[in-house]
Amino acid sequence: MTTALVTGATSGIGAAFARALARRGWDLVLVARDEERLEAEARAHRAAGRRVEVLRADLADRADVDRVAARLEDADRPVDLLVNNAGFSVREPLTGRDVAAHDRAFEVMVRAVLVLSGAAGRAMRARGRGRIVNVGSTAGRMTMGGYSAIKAWVTVFTEGLSNELAGTGVTAMVLEPGWVRTEFHERAGISASSMPSALWLDADALVESALKDLSRGVVVSTPSLRYKALMLVVRHGPRGGVRRVSRALSSRRRASLSP
Known part of the structure; x- marks a missing residue:
């Protein structure tokens, strides 16, 4: 049997990955902070005949990250696919005095990705x-x-990881979604109406596209033709233009934030 470990597995893209993999016959290790929601997700997949393990962990807590890393390196219970999905919006300005939110973001979306990818890479390479x-x-x-x-760090890190693992039988891919209709933006207080409707993606369709790219050995996956086209312009266009568009989008997002 094949087993996937998914972080941030109780909502959004993480839950969509779990659904897609379960439909394909994968067993699951679901990782998230909310134990009640973890158990609810697990019950749904078990009812469909899948074996599901739940691992409550806050990836801002280094001890919890170490527990997840140990699970990834457990040779008696191999994990065939790691999906590092846990994350959240960072609204605090770069010039703010209080950097607590940035610290938490680094722990969850940088350090945990580094540690868990490393643990999975070592075990899989072996x-x-x-x-x-x-x-x-x-x-x-x-x-x-x-x-x-x-x-940006996640993308460059994953490309470097892919290079390091080349020829070992282990692959690494970064998924670069645009705006996706999930709880992520709701939790951030960002209204769906704040962005053009054509830019919003469906989480399940996004994951199906990502899994196709993964099977083809793609290293950087950008789901949907419209985002592929947009990112082509961003990568090859003048950086001054990218900064101007970014300022406009940031202003529009701030205007949409819930009070």
Whole structure:
């Protein structure tokens, strides 16, 4: 049997990955902070005949990250696919005095990705097979504050990881979604009406596209033709233009934030 470990597995893209993999016959290790929601997700997948393990962990807590890493390196219970999905919006300005929110973001979306990818990579390399997916964002191609900077790191880190694992039977892919209709933006207080409707993606369709890219050995996956086209312009256009668009999007997002 094949087993996938998914972080941030109780909602949004993480839950969509779990659904898609369960439909394909994978067993699951679901990781998230909310134990009640973890158990609810697990019950649904078990009812469909899948074996599901739940692992409550706050990835801002280094001891919890170490527990998840140990599970990834458990040779008696191999994990064939790691999906590093846990994350959240960072609204605090870069010039603010209080950097607590940035610290938490670094722990969850940078350090945890580093530690868990490393643990999975070591275990998978020893077996000669495995796949790692790190969820980045098209925001990492933009200049929209701390979140953009973090997701830019995720992309470059994953590309470097892919190089390091080349020829071992283990692959690494970064998924760079655009705006996706999930709880992520609701929790951030960002209204769906604040962005053009054509830019919003469906989480399940996004994951299906990502899994196709993963099977083809794609290293940087950008779901949907419209985002592929947009990111082509962003990558090859003048950076001054990217900064101007980023300022406009940031202003529009701030205007949409719930009070």
